[in-house]
Amino acid sequence: MSIMSHNGGSVIAMVGKDCVAIASDLRLGNEAMGISSNFQRIFPVSDRIYLGLPGLATDVATLREKFRFRVNMYTIKEEREIKPETFAHLVSSTLYEHRFGPYFIEPVMAGISKTPTGGVKPFIAATDLIGCLNFAKDFVVAGTASDKLYGVAEGLWEPDLEPEDLFETISQTLLNAVDRDAFSGWGALVHVITKDKVITRTLKGRMD
Amino acid sequence: MARRYDSRTTIFSPEGRLYQIEYAMEAISHAGTVLGVLATDGVVLAAEKKVTGKLLDLSSAKDGGYGGSGEKLYLLNSNVIGGVAGLTADANSLVNFARSAAQRHLLTYNEDIPVELLAQRLCDMKQGYTQFGGLRPFGVSLLYAGYDPHYQFQLYHSDPSGNYSGWKATCIGANNGTAQSLLKQEYKDDIGVKEAIGLVLRTMSKTMDSTTLGSEKLEFAVLTVDPETNKPKAKIYRPAEIDALLLSEGLTKKEDDAEMKS
Amino acid sequence: MENSFALVGKGYLIVAADTTAARSIVKMKSDQDKIKALSPHLLMTYSGEPGDTLQFAEFVERNIRLYQIRNLYPLRPSAAASWIRRSLAESLRSRHPYSVNLLLGGYDIASDDPHLYWIDYLGTLSEVPFAAHGYGAYFALSLLDRYHDPNATLEEGLATLKRCIDEVSKRLVVSPDKYKVKVVDKDGIRDVEL
Numbered sequence: 001m002s003i004m005s006h007n008g009g010s011v012i013a014m015v016g017k018d019c020v021a022i023a024s025d026l027r028l029g030n031e032a033m034g035i036s037s038n039f040q041r042i043f044p045v046s047d048r049i050y051l052g053l054p055g056l057a058t059d060v061a062t063l064r065e066k067f068r069f070r071v072n073m074y075t076i077k078e079e080r081e082i083k084p085e086t087f088a089h090l091v092s093s094t095l096y097e098h099r100f101g102p103y104f105i106e107p108v109m110a111g112i113s114k115t116p117t118g119g120v121k122p123f124i125a126a127t128d129l130i131g132c133l134n135f136a137k138d139f140v141v142a143g144t145a146s147d148k149l150y151g152v153a154e155g156l157w158e159p160d161l162e163p164e165d166l167f168e169t170i171s172q173t174l175l176n177a178v179d180r181d182a183f184s185g186w187g188a189l190v191h192v193i194t195k196d197k198v199i200t201r202t203l204k205g206r207m208d
Numbered sequence: 209m210a211r212r213y214d215s216r217t218t219i220f221s222p223e224g225r226l227y228q229i230e231y232a233m234e235a236i237s238h239a240g241t242v243l244g245v246l247a248t249d250g251v252v253l254a255a256e257k258k259v260t261g262k263l264l265d266l267s268s269a270k271d272g273g274y275g276g277s278g279e280k281l282y283l284l285n286s287n288v289i290g291g292v293a294g295l296t297a298d299a300n301s302l303v304n305f306a307r308s309a310a311q312r313h314l315l316t317y318n319e320d321i322p323v324e325l326l327a328q329r330l331c332d333m334k335q336g337y338t339q340f341g342g343l344r345p346f347g348v349s350l351l352y353a354g355y356d357p358h359y360q361f362q363l364y365h366s367d368p369s370g371n372y373s374g375w376k377a378t379c380i381g382a383n384n385g386t387a388q389s390l391l392k393q394e395y396k397d398d399i400g401v402k403e404a405i406g407l408v409l410r411t412m413s414k415t416m417d418s419t420t421l422g423s424e425k426l427e428f429a430v431l432t433v434d435p436e437t438n439k440p441k442a443k444i445y446r447p448a449e450i451d452a453l454l455l456s457e458g459l460t461k462k463e464d465d466a467e468m469k470s
Numbered sequence: 471m472e473n474s475f476a477l478v479g480k481g482y483l484i485v486a487a488d489t490t491a492a493r494s495i496v497k498m499k500s501d502q503d504k505i506k507a508l509s510p511h512l513l514m515t516y517s518g519e520p521g522d523t524l525q526f527a528e529f530v531e532r533n534i535r536l537y538q539i540r541n542l543y544p545l546r547p548s549a550a551a552s553w554i555r556r557s558l559a560e561s562l563r564s565r566h567p568y569s570v571n572l573l574l575g576g577y578d579i580a581s582d583d584p585h586l587y588w589i590d591y592l593g594t595l596s597e598v599p600f601a602a603h604g605y606g607a608y609f610a611l612s613l614l615d616r617y618h619d620p621n622a623t624l625e626e627g628l629a630t631l632k633r634c635i636d637e638v639s640k641r642l643v644v645s646p647d648k649y650k651v652k653v654v655d656k657d658g659i660r661d662v663e664l
Contacts, residue, residue, distance in 0.1 A: 007594065028596050033608065035588055036596040058559050058593035065556075069315045076283075076307050101563065317545065318552035325541060357580035358543055 001031060003056055003104045004129075008183030009041055010143030011052030012174055013110040013124040014157060015136075016166035019194040020122045022050045022110035023174045024143075025205070027186035028057055037186040037207070045071055046081045047198070049111030050191050051091070054143030055129070056104035063105055066094065084111035084123035088133060095131030102129045106142040112193055120195045145181035152177045163199065167192045171203055179206055218339055229338055232347045232368040235294060241381040241415055242280055242291035244351040245391070245408050246363040250401035250432040251353035252408045253291045255280035256381070256416050260424050281427045285310035287320040287440040288354035289429045293381035294368075295347040302348055306330055320440070323354030327364040327372045335370025345369070349380040353431050355440040361431070377407075383415040390414060401432060409459050421459055423447035471644050473606030474504070474515040475634050476573045476586050477618055478599055479627040482655040483575040483584040484662075486631055487515040488646030505652050507659050508534045509544035512576035513652055514554075517603055518591060519569035526568045530554055547576035551587040551595060559593030567591070571603045577654050584654070602634070609641055610634040624653065632664055 011024040028039035042052040043064050051067060053060045070090060074082050082090070091107050108126045115121050126140035127133050134140060139157050141149035152173045161169055171190055178184040188203040221227060240256040257279050284290040284306045292299035309329040313321035321329075330350065337345045345368045352364040365380060366372040377395045379387035390411050399407065408428075413421045429444040445453065454460050474487040491499035506514045506527050512534070516527045533553070538544040545553065551574050561568045572589040588594075588601040600614040617630045631651065639645045651662045 006592075028594070030590065030594075033611070035601070036598050038598075039596055056592070057596070058555075058562065061555060061593070061595055062559050065315050065318070069311050072311050072314070073308070076311075316553055316556060317549035319546065319549045322541070357546070 004106075005144045005183050006031065006104075007055075007057040007060075008144050008181075009039070009054045009057075010141070010145040010149060010174070010178060010181065010184040011041065011054045011108045012139060012141045012149050012153065012170060012177075013052065013108050013126070014139040014153070014161075014166060014170045014173075015122045015124055016161040016163060016192075018112070018120050018122065019163045019166060019192060020110040020112055020124055021163075021166045021170040021190060021192045022052055022108065022124075023170045023188055023190040024052050024054065025145075025174065025178050025184045025186060025188050026202075027184055029183060032182070034186060040189070042189060042191065043068070044198075045087055045109070045111070046075070048113070048193060049082070049084050049087055049109065050193065050198075051087075052108040052110075052142070053105050054108070055106055059103040059105045063094075063103055063107070067091070070094070084109065084113050084125075087111070088123075088125045088127075088135075092127055092131035092133050095127060095129065099130050104129055108140050108142050110191075110193060112195065144183040145177045148177035148180045149173065163192050163194050167199065167201070171201075175203060175205055226338060226369075229345050229369050232294075232345050233349075235347050236349045236368070236381060237384060239293040239295075239381045240280060241379060241383055241387065241412070242293045242349075242351050243377075243379040243387055243391075243408055243412055243415075244291065244353055244363045244365075244375065245377040245395070245399070245404040246353075246361055246375065247399045247401045247404035249361070250404065250430055251289075251355075251361050251363055252401065252404045253281060253289055253351060253353045253429045253431075254408045254412050255291050255293075255427040256412065257425050257427055259296075279427065281429045281444050283442055283444060284326065284352070285314075285321055285354075286442060287356060287431075288323055288326055288352055289431055289442050289444065291351040291353070291380075291429075293349050298346045299348045299350075302330060302333075302346060302350065305333060320356060322356040322358055323352055323362045323364065324359070324374070326354070327352050327366055331366050331370045331372045333370075334366065334368060338369055351378065351380060353429070355431060355433060379411075379415075382417070387411050387415045401430065405430065405453070406457060409454065409457055413459060421454060423450040423454075426450055426454075428453065471605050471642065471646070472504075472517040473602070473604035473610075473638060473646060473649075474517055474571075474573050475602045475606070475610050475614075475631060476515070476575050476600065477614060477627060477631065478575070478584045478586050478620060479622045479624060480620070481577075481584065482624050482627065482653055483513070483577065483586055484624075484627050484631055484651065484653050485513045485515055485573060485575055486635065486649045486651045487517070489648045489650050490646045491520070493520070500648055503650050505650055506531055507652075508550065509538060509576070510658050511579060511654055512544065512547055512550060512574070513654050513659060514575075515573045515603070516570055518571050522568045523570050526557075526570045530557070546580055547574070547578050547585040547587070548597075550574065550576070551585075551589065551597075555589055555593050555595040557593075558589065558591060562591070562593055573601050573603060575654065577656055579656075582656070605642055606634070606638040606645070609637045613637055624655075628662065628664065635664070 013022040028036040192199040240258040377391040487504040575586040602610040
């Protein structure tokens with residue numbers, strides 16, 4: 001049994017038209033035994049950036065606290081919110097600090113940034129457990145169902161989806177992928193981040 | 209002769225006094241006024257800005273940040289607003305320390321720091337500078353307006369000696385005596401935030417040196433609890449919002465005492 | 471084998487832990503209390519590596535008491551849980567990690583409701599309506615999935631707990647015979663006989 005699948009859980013992020021979405025399942029397990037069906041692994045970093053932390057649950061909590069601390073100190077000293085691109089590098093360097101004794105987490109982040117011309121730019125990224133960044137233009141996946149998520153997302157995702165269509169796409173992708181994975185599932189949580197609001201919805205899933 | 213006991217902070221005078229600390233407090237009583245009032249459903253802070261001038265670049269204060277113009281009122285944590293009176297440079301260092309302390313508490317306990325605990329953290333440091341040799345005490349008094357689930361809304365004051373105390377309404381800086389006796393007359397135990405705002409603004413207008421009351425001379429903040437999320441909401445007013453508030457309270461620019469009495 | 475169970479109900483929290491102290495295949499003691507009262511409204515069961523368990527539980531107990539003395543009010547259950555979790559997470563990556571599993575539960579005076587946290591030796595923390603540690607968990611969690619009711623009265627809650635204990639006694643090869651049961655609600659902590 002690998003440490004990465006000790007607690008189970010998966011996260012996916014997708015790009016839409018002037019919006020992004022990030023979603024995860026809600027299972028916390030201890031190997032095959034389910035402990036909680038309400039385990040949060042996606043956290044707001046700012047109003048417009050969300051961070052998903054699939055992997056070992058103790059490190060989910062540790063990293064969540066660490067990033068909240070670092071982002072709060074950044075915000076308070078800089079007197080402005082952190083940009084998604086900057087935050088991605090914060091995640092990367094934080095993980096690489098522990099190159100030879102890593103946190104067992106493969107973070108996924110989604111956010112939108114404002115361009116100088118007043119438009120918005122969607123942003124998604126993922127890293128491996130030592131912080132190697134992957135900036136994708138379509139979708140990123142991680143967690144115990146990542147191989148299944150790749151397959152379904154490859155089939156369902158298309159460019160320039162409006163927020164509601166993106167919500168449907170990411171929800172279907174996640175639910176169908178985690179149904180094929182014993183370590184993920186037990187309900188899901190979806191955030192769609194748009195220019196002026198964040199839509200958060202809880203999804204029911206198979207409870208077996 | 210007093211000089212012999214002046215030069216170091218850590219030496220008592222024959223009468224048992226620490227002159228440097230008394231001087232620090234004296235310095236504060238010449239600084240811009242900061243005034244706080246505790247209400248049943250919130251806390252109100254106001255401060256008098258001293259450094260003004262046409263050539264002072266305040267462009268960064270207009271947008272970004274947490275509101276305010278960053279001279280007297282600071283957001284210390286999402287549940288605490290601090291008002292400072294005294295040396296600006298010392299105050300900046302204390303504000304920085306307070307923000308780090310609050311974040312450290314959040315990191316270990318996953319909760320906003322209780323207001324009194326934050327005041328204690330700063331006072332521990334301030335007291336240290338009155339005892340260990342060669343250093344000057346912080347020339348800063350602070351007001352802490354905050355909320356926590358233990359004691360709900362709170363207002364604290366701390367001085368350079370490291371003492372702190374809780375208040376229903378208090379004032380630090382220039383003319384604090386006048387302001388405090390005014391507050392003593394007008395404060396009621398069941399005061400709401402709306403009335404507290406009025407009380408704070410009226411008291412400020414009476415104690416401030418200048419005849420005009422406007423955003424160029426005033427900083428203003430209110431801490432309440434958001435009824436929807438049940439979380440504390442700290443609002444430091446931007447210059448335009450202060451002018452709008454003064455207008456709605458009927459206290460614009462030229463202040464006249466006739467209105468006060470009615 | 472060690473077992474501990476806990477569940478929240480309407481305004482209360484029940485915590486139970488077996489009372490055996492075993493070394494290898496030998497039962498050394500059968501009246502060991504493995505539930506610590508950390509503050510007037512906070513309970514913690516501990517199980518795992520003998521030695522580590524008591525050492526860590528006392529470390530937690532003293533630190534929570536210290537906070538209470540310094541700050542005139544005790545830590546809230548959620549804050550205590552976060553602090554304990556961090557201690558275990560830091561211990562995990564140290565030279566000698568504690569091997570202790572905990573169920574932490576308490577009644578929050580500030581928000582007027584009970585909370586239960588499942589914590590393991592890795593520093594995993596999760597707030598749950600019911601929880602269990604040990605081999606008994608495999609039976610108890612299924613029963614609790616079926617019978618747990620967050621709005622149940624204390625009597626109903628205790629009956630659900632008894633179901634779990636009876637099932638574990640019936641099905642587990644090496645099952646403990648005696649359990650210590652404690653309840654915490656707005657009035658504080660008390661022992662309960664099943």
